[in-house]
Amino acid sequence: MLKLQNISKTYVIGEFSQNALDDISVEFRKAEFVTVLGPSGCGKTTMLNVVGGLDHADKGDLIINDKSTKNFTDQEWDMYRNNSIGFIFQSHNLISHLSVLQNVEMGLSLSGVSQTEAKKRAIEVLDRVGLKDHIHKRPNQLSGGQSQRVAIARALANNPDVILADEPTGSLDSETSIQILDLIKEIAKDKLVIMVTHDSEMAYKYANRVIKLKDGRIIDDSNPISKELKDGSRLDLKKTAMSFKMALISSINNIRTKLGRTLLTAFAGSIGIIGIALILSLSNGLDKEIQKFESETLSGYPISISESRIDFEKIRESTEENLEEFPDQEYATMYDENRFQSFLTPNNITDDYIQYVEDYVAGEGQLTLSGVKYQRKVNMALLKYMTVPGIGDTYIPIYQETIEENEDTNPGDVFGVNFSFFTLLPEGDVFTNNYELIYGTEPVQDFENENFQVYLVVNEYNQIFKSTLRVLGFDTESQTQFNFEDMIGIEFKLFMGEYYPITSDVSDAMTITISGIIRSKEGSNVSLLFNGLGYPAEVASHIYETYPDEVGGIDAISLYPIDFESKDLVKEHLDLYNVDKADADKVEYVDQAATITSMVGGVIDTISIVLIAFAAISLVVSSIMIAIITYISVIERTKEIGVLRALGARKKDISRVFNSENLIIGFAAGVVGIIVSYLLIIPINLIIENLADMPNVAKLSPLHITALILISVFLAYVAGFIPARMASKKDPVIALRTE
Ligand code: ADP
Numbered sequence: 001m002l003k004l005q006n007i008s009k010t011y012v013i014g015e016f017s018q019n020a021l022d023d024i025s026v027e028f029r030k031a032e033f034v035t036v037l038g039p040s041g042c043g044k045t046t047m048l049n050v051v052g053g054l055d056h057a058d059k060g061d062l063i064i065n066d067k068s069t070k071n072f073t074d075q076e077w078d079m080y081r082n083n084s085i086g087f088i089f090q091s092h093n094l095i096s097h098l099s100v101l102q103n104v105e106m107g108l109s110l111s112g113v114s115q116t117e118a119k120k121r122a123i124e125v126l127d128r129v130g131l132k133d134h135i136h137k138r139p140n141q142l143s144g145g146q147s148q149r150v151a152i153a154r155a156l157a158n159n160p161d162v163i164l165a166d167e168p169t170g171s172l173d174s175e176t177s178i179q180i181l182d183l184i185k186e187i188a189k190d191k192l193v194i195m196v197t198h199d200s201e202m203a204y205k206y207a208n209r210v211i212k213l214k215d216g217r218i219i220d221d222s223n224p225i226s227k228e229l230k231d232g233s234r235l236d237l238k239k240t241a242m243s244f245k246m247a248l249i250s251s252i253n254n255i256r257t258k259l260g261r262t263l264l265t266a267f268a269g270s271i272g273i274i275g276i277a278l279i280l281s282l283s284n285g286l287d288k289e290i291q292k293f294e295s296e297t298l299s300g301y302p303i304s305i306s307e308s309r310i311d312f313e314k315i316r317e318s319t320e321e322n323l324e325e326f327p328d329q330e331y332a333t334m335y336d337e338n339r340f341q342s343f344l345t346p347n348n349i350t351d352d353y354i355q356y357v358e359d360y361v362a363g364e365g366q367l368t369l370s371g372v373k374y375q376r377k378v379n380m381a382l383l384k385y386m387t388v389p390g391i392g393d394t395y396i397p398i399y400q401e402t403i404e405e406n407e408d409t410n411p412g413d414v415f416g417v418n419f420s421f422f423t424l425l426p427e428g429d430v431f432t433n434n435y436e437l438i439y440g441t442e443p444v445q446d447f448e449n450e451n452f453q454v455y456l457v458v459n460e461y462n463q464i465f466k467s468t469l470r471v472l473g474f475d476t477e478s479q480t481q482f483n484f485e486d487m488i489g490i491e492f493k494l495f496m497g498e499y500y501p502i503t504s505d506v507s508d509a510m511t512i513t514i515s516g517i518i519r520s521k522e523g524s525n526v527s528l529l530f531n532g533l534g535y536p537a538e539v540a541s542h543i544y545e546t547y548p549d550e551v552g553g554i555d556a557i558s559l560y561p562i563d564f565e566s567k568d569l570v571k572e573h574l575d576l577y578n579v580d581k582a583d584a585d586k587v588e589y590v591d592q593a594a595t596i597t598s599m600v601g602g603v604i605d606t607i608s609i610v611l612i613a614f615a616a617i618s619l620v621v622s623s624i625m626i627a628i629i630t631y632i633s634v635i636e637r638t639k640e641i642g643v644l645r646a647l648g649a650r651k652k653d654i655s656r657v658f659n660s661e662n663l664i665i666g667f668a669a670g671v672v673g674i675i676v677s678y679l680l681i682i683p684i685n686l687i688i689e690n691l692a693d694m695p696n697v698a699k700l701s702p703l704h705i706t707a708l709i710l711i712s713v714f715l716a717y718v719a720g721f722i723p724a725r726m727a728s729k730k731d732p733v734i735a736l737r738t739e
């Protein structure tokens with residue numbers, strides 16, 4: 001059944017070579033108690049390991065069932081160790097983080113016995129070795145004798161044909177030794193027991209065959225097999241495989257014994273996950289905010305094309321540096337509009353151009369524009385009742401607009417008032433976000449009596465155009481400060497149609513009164529620079545509706561893009577019109593939201609890059625750390641690896657034990673990461689709310705949570721893969737010899 005044939009094994013250490021086994025030939029019977037006797041270092045353990053298939057000879061052959069094992073595969077060796085051999089070691093070699101019961105179950109579950117069956121059989125053998133009451137204890141809660149009983153139970157659990165015991169009583173006192181040997185003898189009546197000892201008294205007392213070993217050679221065999229007496233019995237080989245559940249139980253138990261370290265690892269491993277979670281939650285939330293912001297912004301700040309274009313860049317470049325911005329004073333100062341005039345560029349909005357825009361709106365614009373507004377010319381004059389030398393008190397036109405083609409829309413007139421004297425204010429949020437009332441009250445409209453109220457607009461230095469001040473009745477020659485108090489209540493008449501002094505009837509004209517003074521807000525993003533009277537859109541609508549006969553052709557166009565990307569497309573198309581045109585024929589638009597676009601994009605890009613870098617680094621670091629932890633774990637558990645291999649665990653099963661541990665750590669890291677992210681999102685949202693007035697921006701979706709936990713599990717698995725493989729490749733003999 002089992003035969004060693006001319007087995008030799010030599011260990012070479014440097015220049016020194018040690019003959020551990022030297023041409024050993026011996027055959028064993030199916031049922032006998034053999035002791036191998038010899039002094040320490042004579043090769044007993046090596047021989048036992050060769051018989052048990054843990055170690056392999058350099059020369060010679062182990063014959064199992066009359067078959068050479070020279071060509072045995074790894075799998076066949078695993079099967080042999082698991083089904084045919086039961087190992088009992090001198091130092092018990094119990095797995096310390098498994099209970100007594102689980103230690104015994106381990107070998108059974110490796111041979112594919114179901115969990116319930118394994119438990120039943122393990123309890124049975126533990127009962128036989130007298131440990132029924134101790135099955136839930138840990139190995140370190142047992143005495144030496146009890147531990148060895150567990151080892152015996154483990155060796156017996158699979159009902160192997162061969163029991164190999166390497167000095168099983170070596171670490172026990174003599175009384176316990178006798179109990180243990182009695183137990184082995186009793187339990188292994190019908191088995192082949194090969195027991196190694198250096199105690200000759202014990203060898204002869206228990207064995208029915210004593211083989212003496214010296215310097216790796218057999219020097220005596222008390223009961224050798226004669227060739228005629230072959231019994232023809234065979235060993236039975238079955239496949240082994242550790243159930244995933246067993247690997248998981250082993251991992252969970254092992255993790256439990258070093259909970260602190262595992263939690264720390266999981267926490268460190270979670271840092272990368274936290275990084276990604278925060279990026280996802282932020283970009284998710286910011287994306288929505290940006291979309292909201294885009295549509296809000298673009299609905300307020302269209303691409304506008306009007307007859308005169310203000311060059312905002314030039315204005316920004318020429319800001320007067322020694323003036324105080326946003327002064328806290330209740331008076332205005334004077335601003336010479338001749339400077340302003342140089343910032344104006346005329347646009348020639350021809351029918352051709354209007355057609356060009358209308359074609360776009362009807363075609364491609366369907367996808368890029370959310371709206372279009374055409375501003376029309378109106379026949380009207382703004383009048384002020386004042387004293388004119390030589391004529392007396394009368395209404396003087398200070399601003400005139402006409403619908404006639406080819407006529408100057410903004411006549412210079414007596415006061416040299418330019419077009420921006422009378423301007424449509426933006427609506428809704430755009431207005432409240434960018435302007436503040438610094439004096440007076442909000443306008444109230446009385447549509448029935450056509451009594452309208454308007455704002456007077458000053459720039460960020462509280463300046464008003466010289467011509468405007470003169471229209472308001474101030475002496476611009478001798479005065480330098482113009483009190484807001486004196487401006488409130490100033491009244492104008494709005495006369496529809498063309499005004500002729502003396503002949504025109506002013507009694508039906510609308511009344512326009514200044515009710516308050518506004519200025520652009522500090523930090524407002526958009527330079528909607530204008531100066532003079534600002535009237536609300538509702539007043540304009542009323543005029544358009546009530547006096548349709550006075551409304552003429554298109555004066556200005558406002559295009560409202562859907563989002564920032566569409567805006568670029570719209571601008572591209574408008575730019576196309578100017579290609580190959582002479583400067584005078586070019587039509588330039590004003591992109592009022594241009595400044596915001598670049599600012600928002602920049603901030604978000606920076607945040608994303610920083611966060612992504614942070615997350616990438618921490619993911620790499622945590623992966624390396626898990627690899628190191630697994631490596632340490634492999635080193636710490638070398639002995640366990642040897643024991644598992646002796647029990648018949650495949651290489652695969654060993655890596656599975658470590659891999660499943662990493663899966664648990666990865667899962668824990670993922671869960672910890674999500675929890676910490678949730679906690680971090682609270683202050684992050686508060687900070688963003690304070691800084692940007694956007695509540696609850698960062699949000700984690702369930703999809704992200706699942707994905708992140710899966711990523712964490714996957715990374716931990718990948719990181720621990722190589723150390724786990726190293727573990728599986730360990731030589732079981734060397735593993736068992738390590739302390
Ligand atoms: P025993 O069990 O009889 O005390 P061993 O079988 O353990 O003896 O060892 C036999 C000889 O082989 C000893 O001299 C030991 O030092 C040597 N030996 C065993 N294993 C190794 C090894 N892995 N490397 C080098 N020498 C070894």
Ligand code: MG
Nearest residue numbers: 044045046166
């Ligand atoms: Mg030994």
